[in-house]
Amino acid sequence: MIEALLAGRWIAVWRRNYLVWRKLAAASIAGNIIDPLFYLLGFGLGFSTMIPEVEGVKYIAFLAGGTICYTTMLAASFEALYSGFARMHVQRTWEGIMNAPVSLEDVVLAEWVWAASKSLLSGTAILLVAIALGLSQSWKMALIVPLAFLIGLSFAGMGLVMTAIAKSYDFFTYWFTLVLTPQMLLCGVFFPLSGLPGWVQAIASALPLTHAIAIGRPLFLGQWPQDGLVHAAVLAAWGIAGFAIALGLFRRRLLA
Amino acid sequence: MAILDAKALRKSYDGREVVAGIDLTLRKGECYGLLGPNGAGKTTTLRMLLGLTAPDSGSIELLGHPVPQAAREGRIRVGVVPQMDNLDPDFTVSENLLVYGRYFGMKESEVAARLPGLLEFAALETRGDSRIQALSGGMKRRLVLARALVNDPELIFLDEPTTGLDPQARHLMWERLRLLLRQGKTILLTTHFMDEAERLADRLAILDHGRMLAEGTPPALIAEHIEPEVVEVYGEGVEAWFGEHAMALSARAEIHGETAFCYLQDAEPLVANLKGFAHLRFLHRRANLEDLFLKLTGRDMRE
Numbered sequence: 323m324i325e326a327l328l329a330g331r332w333i334a335v336w337r338r339n340y341l342v343w344r345k346l347a348a349a350s351i352a353g354n355i356i357d358p359l360f361y362l363l364g365f366g367l368g369f370s371t372m373i374p375e376v377e378g379v380k381y382i383a384f385l386a387g388g389t390i391c392y393t394t395m396l397a398a399s400f401e402a403l404y405s406g407f408a409r410m411h412v413q414r415t416w417e418g419i420m421n422a423p424v425s426l427e428d429v430v431l432a433e434w435v436w437a438a439s440k441s442l443l444s445g446t447a448i449l450l451v452a453i454a455l456g457l458s459q460s461w462k463m464a465l466i467v468p469l470a471f472l473i474g475l476s477f478a479g480m481g482l483v484m485t486a487i488a489k490s491y492d493f494f495t496y497w498f499t500l501v502l503t504p505q506m507l508l509c510g511v512f513f514p515l516s517g518l519p520g521w522v523q524a525i526a527s528a529l530p531l532t533h534a535i536a537i538g539r540p541l542f543l544g545q546w547p548q549d550g551l552v553h554a555a556v557l558a559a560w561g562i563a564g565f566a567i568a569l570g571l572f573r574r575r576l577l578a
Numbered sequence: 579m580a581i582l583d584a585k586a587l588r589k590s591y592d593g594r595e596v597v598a599g600i601d602l603t604l605r606k607g608e609c610y611g612l613l614g615p616n617g618a619g620k621t622t623t624l625r626m627l628l629g630l631t632a633p634d635s636g637s638i639e640l641l642g643h644p645v646p647q648a649a650r651e652g653r654i655r656v657g658v659v660p661q662m663d664n665l666d667p668d669f670t671v672s673e674n675l676l677v678y679g680r681y682f683g684m685k686e687s688e689v690a691a692r693l694p695g696l697l698e699f700a701a702l703e704t705r706g707d708s709r710i711q712a713l714s715g716g717m718k719r720r721l722v723l724a725r726a727l728v729n730d731p732e733l734i735f736l737d738e739p740t741t742g743l744d745p746q747a748r749h750l751m752w753e754r755l756r757l758l759l760r761q762g763k764t765i766l767l768t769t770h771f772m773d774e775a776e777r778l779a780d781r782l783a784i785l786d787h788g789r790m791l792a793e794g795t796p797p798a799l800i801a802e803h804i805e806p807e808v809v810e811v812y813g814e815g816v817e818a819w820f821g822e823h824a825m826a827l828s829a830r831a832e833i834h835g836e837t838a839f840c841y842l843q844d845a846e847p848l849v850a851n852l853k854g855f856a857h858l859r860f861l862h863r864r865a866n867l868e869d870l871f872l873k874l875t876g877r878d879m880r881e
C-alpha cells in the first residue's frame with residue numbers, strides 16, 4: 323500500500339474520477355448539501371422548541387456536529403459502493419485502466435482515496451452551510467476538513483469490501499440498512515450516547531461513526547476532543563483493514 | 579529479440595484446463611492470429627500474456643520483461659483492444675484519449691499533441707467533442723483502437739476486433755490494422771472469423787479447447803492439411819449422388835445438412851461427372867482457411 327501510494331500511479335486514476343465529478347459538480351454538490359440541510363433545519367428547528375439545549379449547547383449546533391460526520395460517512399459509502407461497482411463491473415473502467423501500466427492495487431488505492439475525497443468535498447460543503455447558518459464560529463472546525471477525509475477513508479475501506487463481493491447493486495441495500503443506518507441511530511448523531519443503555523453504549527463504542535463524532539462534534543463546538551488521536555487511530559484502523567481485505571477480494575475476483 | 583515469447587502456458591478454472599500448453603513467439607512487424615471458436619481460450623491466453631492473470635505453469639516474456647512479475651513494465655509499450663468496449667461513458671471522445679494517456683504517465687501536452695492524429699486515424703476528426711453514447715459500434719471500436727495507440731505501442735493486442743460490426747466498419751478496421759503493420763507495429767489478434775485471419779495474419783495458430791492444433795502461414799497451413807480444391811454440391815437428390823459418386827472421385831468427402839463437401843487434388847473429373855446431374859448445383863473453389871478450420875475443430879456448434 324505504501325509503495326503504491328508513493329509510486330503515484332493511482333493519481334491518474336484519481337484524476338479520472340475527479341474529472342467526471344467536476345463535469346457534474348453542480349448537481350453533486352447540491353445533492354450533498356440539500357439532504358443534510360433538510361435534516362438540520364427539519365430536526366434542528368423542529369426539536370429546538372422541545373429540546374432547547376443538549377450538553378450545554380443549542381440542539382441545532384449539537385446536531386450539526388453529528389450531521390457533518392454522518393454526511394461524510396454516506397458520501398464515501400455511496401462512492402465506494404455504487405460508483406465503485408459501476409466502474410469495476412458495469413462499465414469495465416478498471417479493466418481498461420489495467421491494460422495500461424497500472425496495477426489493480428493502484429486502481430483500488432485510487433478508488434479509496436477518491437471516495438475519501440468525496441467525503442472531504444461534501445464535509446466542506448455542509449460545513450460552509452453550517453457557518454452560513456451561524457452555527458459555529460470557532461476556527462477549530464477547520465480541522466473537520468481533514469477529519470472528513472479520515473472518516474471517508476474509514477468507511478470507503480469497509481465499503482470497498484462490499485463492492486468486491488457484490489453481484490449487483492441490490493446487494494448494497496444491506497450495507498446501508500444493516501450497517502450504516504444503525505450507526506446513524508446509535509452513534510450519537512441525534513442525541514448524546516449517555517442517554518442510551520450501557521450495552522448499547524458498549525456496542526456503539528466499537529463503531530467507527532462514534533469515533534468520528536467524538537472528534538467532529540467538539541471541534542465544531544470549538545472544543546478540543548478528548549482522546550482525539552485514539553479516535554482517529556480507530557477510524558484509520560477500520561479503513562486500512564477494509565482496504566487490505568478489499569484488495570485481496572478484488573484480486574480474487576478480477577485477476578483469477 | 580522476440581517481441582513476445584511464451585512457453586508451455588497452462589491455466590485451469592475449476593479443475594478444467596482452458597489453456598492446455600500453448601507456445602507462442604511473435605516476430606517484430608508481423609500480424610499473428612489466434613483463430614479459435616468461442617471458449618477456445620483466446621481471451622484467457624491474452625490475459626496471461628498481459629499479466630492480468632497468472633498462468634498455472636509456463637513462462638512469458640513481454641517486450642523483454644518477465645510476466646507476470648514485471649508485467650507493468652511490459653505493458654508500457656503495449657496497446658490493448660479488449661473484446662468488449664470499455665470506453666468511459668462519462669467522457670467525450672477526446673477526453674477518453676486524454677485520460678487514457680495519463681495512465682501511461684504521459685504529460686497532458688504530449689497526449690494533446692497526439693490527439694489530432696489519433697482522431698484522424700480513427701476517422702473521428704469531427705467527433706472529438708461527441709459523447710460516447712452518440713457513436714456507432716464501428717466508431718466506438720475505432721476509438722478503442724485509437725486509445726490503444728495513445729502510448730505509441732510497439733505491440734498491439736486485439737481481442738476479436740470486428741465481432742459485431744457491419745461489413746463497412748469491418749473493412750475500415752482492417753484497413754487501419756494494415757496501416758499499423760506498414761508502420762512496423764506488431765499485432766497479436768484473436769478472431770473466430772476466417773476471412774479476417776486470412777486477410778490480416780502473416781502467421782496464425784488454430785486454437786481449440788486450449789490447445790494449438792496447427793500453426794503457420796495461411797497458405798502453408800492449407801497446403802499442409804487440406805487438398806487444394808473443393809467442390810460444394812447441393813440441391814435435390816444430393817445424398818443419392820454423394821453415396822454413388824462423391825467418395826470415388828474425391829480424396830475426401832463429407833455431407834453436412836444439404837451440402838456435400840468434396841476435397842480433391844484435381845476437381846476436373848468430379849466437375850465433369852456433375853455435368854450429368856442437371857438438378858444438382860455446385861461451387862468449385864480453392865481450399866481456404868475455413869475448410870482447414872472445420873477439419874481441425876469439427877463442425878459441432880459451440881456455445
Ligand SMILES: Nc1ncnc2c1ncn2[C@@H]1O[C@H](COP(=O)(O)OP(=O)(O)O)[C@@H](O)[C@H]1O
Pocket residue numbers: 578591592596614615616617618619620621622623
Ligand atoms: N475467470 C474465469 N473463471 C472461470 N472460467 C473462466 C474464466 N475465464 C474464462 N473461463 C472459461 O475458460 C474458457 C475459455 O474462455 P476464453 O478464454 O474467454 O475463450 P475465448 O476467448 O476463446 O472465447 C471458457 O470456457 C470460459 O468459460
Ligand SMILES: [Mg+2]
Pocket residue numbers: 620621622661737
Ligand atoms: Mg474471448
